[in-house]
Amino acid sequence: MVKPSTLYEKIWDAHVIERRPDGTCLIYIDRHLVHEVTSPQAFEGLRLAGRKVRRPDLTLAVPDHNLPTTPRRDATGHRIPIADPESAQQLAALERNAPEFGVRLFGDTDPQQGIVHVVGPEQGFTLPGATLVCGDSHTSSHGALGALAFGIGTSEVEHVLATQTLLLKQSKTMEVRIDGELGFGVTPKDVALAICARIGTAGGTGYVMEYRGSVFRDMSIEGRLTVANMSIEAGARSGLFAPDEKTFAYLKGRPMAPTGAAWDAAIAWWKTLKTDEGAVFDKVVVIDAADIVPNVTWGTSPEDVVAVTGVVPDPESFADASKRAAAQKSLDYMGLTPGQRMQDVPVEHIFIGSCTNSRIEDLRAAAALLKGRHIASGIKQAMVVPGSGLVKLQAEAEGLDRVFKEAGFEWREPGCSACLGMNPDKVPAGERCASTSNRNFMGRQGPGSRTHLVSPVMAAAAAVTGRLTDVRELLDKKVGAVA
Amino acid sequence: MEKLTEVEGRAYPFGMKNVDTDIVIPAHWLKTISRAGLGKGAFEVLRKEPGNVFDDPEYAGSPILIAGDNFGCGSSREHAAWALADLGIKVVIAPSFSDIFSGNAFKNGILTVVLPQDAIDRLMEVAKSDPIHIDLEHQTVTTRFQDRFQFEIDPFRKHCLLGGLDEIGLTLGNKGEIDRFEDKLAVEKPWLVPTVA
Numbered sequence A: 001m002v003k004p005s006t007l008y009e010k011i012w013d014a015h016v017i018e019r020r021p022d023g024t025c026l027i028y029i030d031r032h033l034v035h036e037v038t039s040p041q042a043f044e045g046l047r048l049a050g051r052k053v054r055r056p057d058l059t060l061a062v063p064d065h066n067l068p069t070t071p072r073r074d075a076t077g078h079r080i081p082i083a084d085p086e087s088a089q090q091l092a093a094l095e096r097n098a099p100e101f102g103v104r105l106f107g108d109t110d111p112q113q114g115i116v117h118v119v120g121p122e123q124g125f126t127l128p129g130a131t132l133v134c135g136d137s138h139t140s141s142h143g144a145l146g147a148l149a150f151g152i153g154t155s156e157v158e159h160v161l162a163t164q165t166l167l168l169k170q171s172k173t174m175e176v177r178i179d180g181e182l183g184f185g186v187t188p189k190d191v192a193l194a195i196c197a198r199i200g201t202a203g204g205t206g207y208v209m210e211y212r213g214s215v216f217r218d219m220s221i222e223g224r225l226t227v228a229n230m231s232i233e234a235g236a237r238s239g240l241f242a243p244d245e246k247t248f249a250y251l252k253g254r255p256m257a258p259t260g261a262a263w264d265a266a267i268a269w270w271k272t273l274k275t276d277e278g279a280v281f282d283k284v285v286v287i288d289a290a291d292i293v294p295n296v297t298w299g300t301s302p303e304d305v306v307a308v309t310g311v312v313p314d315p316e317s318f319a320d321a322s323k324r325a326a327a328q329k330s331l332d333y334m335g336l337t338p339g340q341r342m343q344d345v346p347v348e349h350i351f352i353g354s355c356t357n358s359r360i361e362d363l364r365a366a367a368a369l370l371k372g373r374h375i376a377s378g379i380k381q382a383m384v385v386p387g388s389g390l391v392k393l394q395a396e397a398e399g400l401d402r403v404f405k406e407a408g409f410e411w412r413e414p415g416c417s418a419c420l421g422m423n424p425d426k427v428p429a430g431e432r433c434a435s436t437s438n439r440n441f442m443g444r445q446g447p448g449s450r451t452h453l454v455s456p457v458m459a460a461a462a463a464v465t466g467r468l469t470d471v472r473e474l475l476d477k478k479v480g481a482v483a
Numbered sequence B: 001m002e003k004l005t006e007v008e009g010r011a012y013p014f015g016m017k018n019v020d021t022d023i024v025i026p027a028h029w030l031k032t033i034s035r036a037g038l039g040k041g042a043f044e045v046l047r048k049e050p051g052n053v054f055d056d057p058e059y060a061g062s063p064i065l066i067a068g069d070n071f072g073c074g075s076s077r078e079h080a081a082w083a084l085a086d087l088g089i090k091v092v093i094a095p096s097f098s099d100i101f102s103g104n105a106f107k108n109g110i111l112t113v114v115l116p117q118d119a120i121d122r123l124m125e126v127a128k129s130d131p132i133h134i135d136l137e138h139q140t141v142t143t144r145f146q147d148r149f150q151f152e153i154d155p156f157r158k159h160c161l162l163g164g165l166d167e168i169g170l171t172l173g174n175k176g177e178i179d180r181f182e183d184k185l186a187v188e189k190p191w192l193v194p195t196v197a
């Protein structure tokens, strides 16, 4: 009998070109997403060595990190140049490199442009069972569709461009199992934060996670994208969901997905992509769905999670000395005091966006809560940044943009935006943001910025009250407003 | 990649411990689009101090850097190796290195040599007046004063540096296997090529 294997092992085995004596494998890469920040030196390396891109047809370039989210064309349809010279230079480099090497590019004014990790699934570029890489750590997102997807560095980007392969050692496997039903107001983002809280930001280091159990089975593809996105925050380079009927329904008809007989052949293989009965994971983490509540972060690491109904922890309550010191440092940075109720923490900024939470379901959920409501007077800036041009168009077709604007939100062009302080969207020093992004590191949203990670509905709730807020209180009064 | 067999030249007697990659190249340089030119940003903060070794004409253009313990710790930015390469550094000698940095250095054709602290102290002395000689084939660091220090190196890295082989070049040596794998893919999973809409 063939030894039962996990989903990860099946995908891995299907991509081994050569196994070396020390265990290193030459792995074939099926999909490569390229953005403007980590690719210029890779293309430069190819040029200097006189090399070509081996498979431009398996490569897709999309700028996202540096783009301002203000309008990109003026009233007469002319492109508005990027003010920051370095950002402009990175964008220009991608616009030069992609055609030079025959790589398809979605430019900054194309409706298909967006955050790479939103664009890949949306276009059907991401496929189950494929190996997918990108010079960005949140490439783990694509695991939601059953792709073995992980972030790589610039020299690896160059390696993949030139050879369509990577030299890798196999990872260990971790099962993250959550059974049961999620409570009222609890979203996939809360699940992701709960996992970070449980295993810590180093808990998944060296592992590829597989998300299993009824909660993940019942979750929409977009919810799975949110969870897989934050695998890296729990230390794992990749997180996988076994492809199922939902996956196939999501992909069918997407622009780059297979069609006709090719589709049928693809499905036949995709259906085999599941962990066998009796396969053994190196590590198993079990969480009960009933224990997951609407969450918020209090500190400067994604594992610093507390229930929104909870209080700021006392650094003295941590067992080891280094954790105590880190917690104290976080609290000083965040301007919080132990014992303070999270719901008493005022916020001045709201950011709904990033590759974690900028898809149509995220926007629908936030808009449903905001309909007929307005942001509180203490909010200095509230932004919605759709994950892609197509998400933006869809939202506008549904009238969500009007709901957001009437509520006092700014409706922006797609990009990474305030997820990281690289483009003009920043949170000023000392100010506080309820953010749907994935990292609350010191200075992540701009020097001195203070970030509280939350779900889209929790960000909307905070916008309405001007402080971190248990979304269930607002939902109770409008039962049925948010599915 | 250029072959690295023997390096003879003056060395920067730097010696600082726990130099993180932010000291080697500050974060604001990460917005560049080229590996070239980063030498200007190398050790930028330290170079604001008058009398620093990097701007001392005595050492201008030295191919060797002598550093302290734990060189290259901190962020994994490959820019640190690019900056050193752009500065003209071919060899860094230190009592220890961060793993990520020595990996990045190697990928960019820079040899990292680990020697015990007393050897480093001696080389720091010599570097102030005389050149240092590194022979990768024989794994030695020597001076004209009869100093002779033997160092260890991973045989694979040695092979690559001596031959001027970069990782991509090595993988391209597997072109036959990659071609065959792709041929098989085209037959078994023809749907893998994205539909061009």
Ligand code: SF4
Pocket (backbone or CB within 6 Å): A064, A065, A115, A116, A117, A136, A138, A354, A355, A356, A415, A416, A417, A419, A420, A437, A438
């Ligand atoms: S949205 Fe944020 S996390 Fe996602 S790719 Fe952009 S910068 Fe990275």
